[in-house]
Amino acid sequence: MNDVALADLPETARDLADLIGLPATLRLVRQLGGTSFPVAKGRTRMGVARFELLAEVVGEEAAEIITRHYGGEVLYVPRCHAALQRSRDRAIHARFDASIRSGASANQTVAELAREHQLSDRRVWDILKAIPPTVDQPALF
Template identity: 50%
Template sequence: MSGNQNLPASVAELVELIGLDTAMKLVRTLGGTTFPVPKRQTRLGELRFNMLADVVGLDAADALVKHFGGGELYVPRCAAALQAVRDAEINDYFVAETNKGRSSAEVVFHLARRYKLSDRRVWLILKTAPVKPDDQLRLI
């Protein structure tokens, strides 16, 4: 996934485990907190699992329990970094799809629905090219 180098290692791991959109939900809801990930062996564990599932969905909650169950998961507040990753993905997808012959409007419509953004926001993201680390070095 392009742009993962901008994320803290713990969040990059979450993105790999449950996907970008779901990781963003987790960061928005629990960012800046430590969440005790249950093993689902007690009533309290089931309550915590249900709370987690309400945020990320059953499949992602199962994946988190399988990976982190019985431990504590610190969820960093890194919405800006996740947004940068999302924007890079939007740009990459737009270029790939328009190179295949799809119209710009069709691709933007798809991206707006996929990321739950307005089409105007997608166009704004596309007009603002993401800064890659190599581009920053050339400025020095």
């Protein structure tokens, strides 16, 4: 899921990616996506605890950057569901194609993909039947 297209992300996530990088942003989205996070300035005991939580998710350097930029504000961390789903679907298509080219069974590959992505095999087949999403396709938000 590391091939999430920056253009697919909502504006808030793109802003965060500009500040702290895409990998740290994706960790933040996976851990806190869909929540409002009060970014403390780190001056009180509660502020220090919030900073430590943030640092645990994104790393200390990224937490410091977020605190400098958003300190005292409530930051809504978007879920980025559509972008993550498109990335997952691209990964499923790529892995299926590579497995088939190497001579693996389609049914076995689908079963593995279903377990890996915690999907039903029927859902994996549906994803494979759809036109594979490309990085340059516009996001449907």
